[in-house]
Amino acid sequence: MSQLFSKNSPFLARWTAFKHDRRAAWIAFVVVGALLAALPFLVELGLGRSWVRVLNFTLLYIMLALGLNIVVGYAGLLDLGYVAFYAVGAYCYALLASPHFGLHLPFWIILPIGALVAGLFGILLGTPTLRLRGDYLAIVTLGFGEIIRIFLNNLNTPVNITNGPQGINLIDPFHIGGISLNQAHTIAGITLPSTYNIYYLFLLLTLLIIFISMRLQNSRIGRAWVAIREDEVAAEAMGINTRNIKLLAFAMGASFGGVSGGLFAGLQGFVSPESFNLLESIMILCMIVLGGMGHIPGVILGAVLLTVLPEALRYMGDLQRYLFGSVIVDPADLRLLLFGLALIIMMIFRPAGLWPSPQRSRELSDVET
Amino acid sequence: MLLEAKNLVVTYGGVHAVKGIDFNIAQGELVCLIGANGAGKTTTLKALCGLVPVAQGSIHYHQQIITHRPTHEIVQRGMVLVPEGRGIFSRLSVAENLAMGAYTRHDTATIRHETDHIYSLFPRLHERRQQKAGTLSGGEQQMLALGRAMLAKPKLLLLDEPSMGLAPLMVSKIFEIIQHIAQQGMTILLVEQNAKLALEISHRGYVMESGLITLHDTARNLSTNPQVRHAYLGE
Numbered sequence: 001m002s003q004l005f006s007k008n009s010p011f012l013a014r015w016t017a018f019k020h021d022r023r024a025a026w027i028a029f030v031v032v033g034a035l036l037a038a039l040p041f042l043v044e045l046g047l048g049r050s051w052v053r054v055l056n057f058t059l060l061y062i063m064l065a066l067g068l069n070i071v072v073g074y075a076g077l078l079d080l081g082y083v084a085f086y087a088v089g090a091y092c093y094a095l096l097a098s099p100h101f102g103l104h105l106p107f108w109i110i111l112p113i114g115a116l117v118a119g120l121f122g123i124l125l126g127t128p129t130l131r132l133r134g135d136y137l138a139i140v141t142l143g144f145g146e147i148i149r150i151f152l153n154n155l156n157t158p159v160n161i162t163n164g165p166q167g168i169n170l171i172d173p174f175h176i177g178g179i180s181l182n183q184a185h186t187i188a189g190i191t192l193p194s195t196y197n198i199y200y201l202f203l204l205l206t207l208l209i210i211f212i213s214m215r216l217q218n219s220r221i222g223r224a225w226v227a228i229r230e231d232e233v234a235a236e237a238m239g240i241n242t243r244n245i246k247l248l249a250f251a252m253g254a255s256f257g258g259v260s261g262g263l264f265a266g267l268q269g270f271v272s273p274e275s276f277n278l279l280e281s282i283m284i285l286c287m288i289v290l291g292g293m294g295h296i297p298g299v300i301l302g303a304v305l306l307t308v309l310p311e312a313l314r315y316m317g318d319l320q321r322y323l324f325g326s327v328i329v330d331p332a333d334l335r336l337l338l339f340g341l342a343l344i345i346m347m348i349f350r351p352a353g354l355w356p357s358p359q360r361s362r363e364l365s366d367v368e369t
Numbered sequence: 370m371l372l373e374a375k376n377l378v379v380t381y382g383g384v385h386a387v388k389g390i391d392f393n394i395a396q397g398e399l400v401c402l403i404g405a406n407g408a409g410k411t412t413t414l415k416a417l418c419g420l421v422p423v424a425q426g427s428i429h430y431h432q433q434i435i436t437h438r439p440t441h442e443i444v445q446r447g448m449v450l451v452p453e454g455r456g457i458f459s460r461l462s463v464a465e466n467l468a469m470g471a472y473t474r475h476d477t478a479t480i481r482h483e484t485d486h487i488y489s490l491f492p493r494l495h496e497r498r499q500q501k502a503g504t505l506s507g508g509e510q511q512m513l514a515l516g517r518a519m520l521a522k523p524k525l526l527l528l529d530e531p532s533m534g535l536a537p538l539m540v541s542k543i544f545e546i547i548q549h550i551a552q553q554g555m556t557i558l559l560v561e562q563n564a565k566l567a568l569e570i571s572h573r574g575y576v577m578e579s580g581l582i583t584l585h586d587t588a589r590n591l592s593t594n595p596q597v598r599h600a601y602l603g604e
Contacts, residue, residue, distance in 0.1 A: 220472070223465070223468070223469065223472075224472065226458070226461065227458055227461075227469050227472075230458040230459065230460055230461065231456050231457075231458060231459075233420065233452055233456060234452055234456030234457070234458065235458075235469075236420060236440045236441070237418065237420070237440065237444065237449070237450045237451075237452055237456065238444065238469050238470060238472045238473075238517070238521065239440070239441045239444030239445055239449075239472050239473035239521060240441060240472055241439070241441040242441075243439075
C-alpha cells in the first residue's frame with residue numbers, strides 16, 4: 001500500500017487528478033443520503049406524522065411516473081391507461097397476501113411476481129397497438145385501462161377472484177421474516193414508527209427504479225427508443241427491431257407500475273377497483289408532462305409537486321374559514337381548478353416542463369424559431 | 370447476382386403500386402431506377418428491405434429468399450436503405466445519428482475507425498458533429514443520411530431520391546459522393562427522378578412507369594434512347 005501511494009506512483013498522480021471531482025461527488029452523495037435518511041424525522045418535526053404518509057405516497061408516485069416515463073418520455077408512445085398496470089400489481093399483491101385466497105406470501109416474493117405479471121400485461125397491450133401512433137394509440141390504451149378496471153369490478157362471478165366492487169380487505173402488511181414493518185422498531189435507541197419503516201422500504205425501491213431508468217436511458221435500448229420516437233421508418237431502416245423495442249418499452253414501464261401497485265396494496269391494506277380510474281392515469285401523465293418528459297429529475301419533481309400540492313391545498317378550507325368565516329370554495333374543487341390553471345400556464349410558458357432535459361428543450365425551442 | 374427480384378407485386382389495400390416487376394443487380398454495380406412521380410419506385414425499395422409487405426413474387430439476395438423477412442434482419446444482412454426525405458433523427462446530434470447507423474454492430478473499435486472515415490469523407494459533418502441534425506442544411510442532412518447508412522456496413526445500398534429538395538450545386542456534389550462510394554466497390558440501387566444525373570453515373574438503368582418496368586438497358590443506351598430522352602430528359 002505504501003508503494004501504491006508513494007509520491008511518484010502513477011496511481012497517485014491519476015488519483016490527484018480525479019480527487020477533486022471524486023471528493024465533490026462523494027460529499028454530495030453522503031449529504032443527499034443523510035438527508036434522505038433523515039427526511040421522515042424532519043418532516044414529522046415540521047409538519048406532523050400525517051405528512052410522513054404523504055411522503056410515502058410521493059415515493060410511490062415517483063416510481064409510477066418513472067415507469068410511465070419509459071413508455072411516454074423515452075419511446076414516445078402515449079399511454080392513457082397506465083393505471084391498469086398499477087392495478088395489476090396491486091391485485092397481485094392483494095390476492096397473494098390476504099385471507100381472500102388464504103395465501104400469505106412475503107412481499108419480496110410478490111413484488112417481482114407483480115412486476116412480471118404487469119410486464120406481461122404490458123406486452124398484451126403493446127402487441128395489438130404496435131401499428132398505432134399518437135391519438136389512436138392513446139384511445140386504445142385509454143380503453144385498455146378501463147377494461148382492466150371493469151374486469152376487476154366484475155370478476156367476482158362465477159368464480160370469485162377479485163371480490164368485485166367490495167375490493168380485497170385485510171391485506172398483509174410488509175414483513176421480512178418475522179419482522180413486520182407495520183410495527184414500531186427501536187434500532188440503536190431510535191424508535192422507528194411503521195410509516196418510517198415503509199418510507200425506507202419505498203426509498204430503497206425508488207432508488208432502484210431511478211438507477212434502472214438512468215441505465216436504460218444511456219443504453220443501446222434507450223437510444224433505440226429515441227430513434228423510434230423521432231422517425232419510426234428511419235429507425236427500422238437502421239436495423240432496429242421496432243416491434244420488440246416498443247414491446248420492451250411497454251413491458252418495462254408496466255413492470256414499474258406493477259411494483260408500485262404491490263407497494264400500494266401493502267401500504268393501504270385494502271384495494272378496490274375504484275382506486276384505479278382514468279383520473280389516476282391522467283394524474284401520472286401530468287406529473288411527467290409538468291416535470292419534463294423523458295428527464296428523470298424533471299419527472300421526480302413533477303411527481304413530488306403533484307402529490308404534495310393537493311395535500312397542502314387541504315389547508316385552504318381552514319384558511320377560508322379563518323378569513324371569511326365559511327368555506328366558499330371546497331378545497332377539493334379548488335384543487336382541480338388550480339391544477340387546470342397550472343397546466344395552462346405551463347403550456348404557455350414552459351412547454352417542455354419545469355425541468356426539461358437539455359435535449360427536449362432543444363426540441364421545443366426550434367418550433368418557435 | 371447479388372439481388373434479384375422476380376415478378377414483384379406490392380399492393381396498398383386494393384391498389385397495385387408495383388405490378389409484377391423483374392430486375393437484378395450484380396455485385397459492384399450501380400443501377401438506377403428512374404421514373405415519374407407515383408411510378409412505384411419508392412414502394413419497390415421499401416418492399417426490398419421489408420418495410421412494406423410483398424404481395425406476390427420473390428426477392429433473392431445472396432442466393433437466399435428474403436421476401437418476407439423483417440427489416441431489421443435484412444439490414445443485418447447488409448441491405449441498407451437511405452429513406453426518401455433522408456429520415457435523419459433531427460433532434461439527435463450528428464454524432465448520435467451516425468452512432469444509430471451502427472446500431473446492429475457491436476465492434477466498437479472498428480465503428481470508431483469507420484466513423485472517422487465518414488468524417489474524412491464529409492468534413493462538414495465533423496465540424497458539426499455536436500450540432501443537432503435538424504439544424505443542418507438539406508445537403509448536409511443527405512450527407513449525414515449517407516454516412517449513417519455506410520456505418521451499417523452495407524453490401525447493398527438503396528438510395529431513395531438523394532437529390533430531393535437540394536440545390537443544383539449540392540445535387541452534383543451528392544452525386545459525386547455516390548459515384549465515389551460506388552467506385553470503392555459498393556453495390557448501389559439508386560432511385561431517382563433526376564434521370565439525367567442518375568444515368569450519368571449508373572452502369573445500368575430500369576425505367577418504371579405506373580408500377581411496371583417498361584425499359585431496361587445500359588445507362589448509356591438509355592440516355593440516348595429517344596423515348597427516354599422525350600419522357601425524362603426533357604427533349
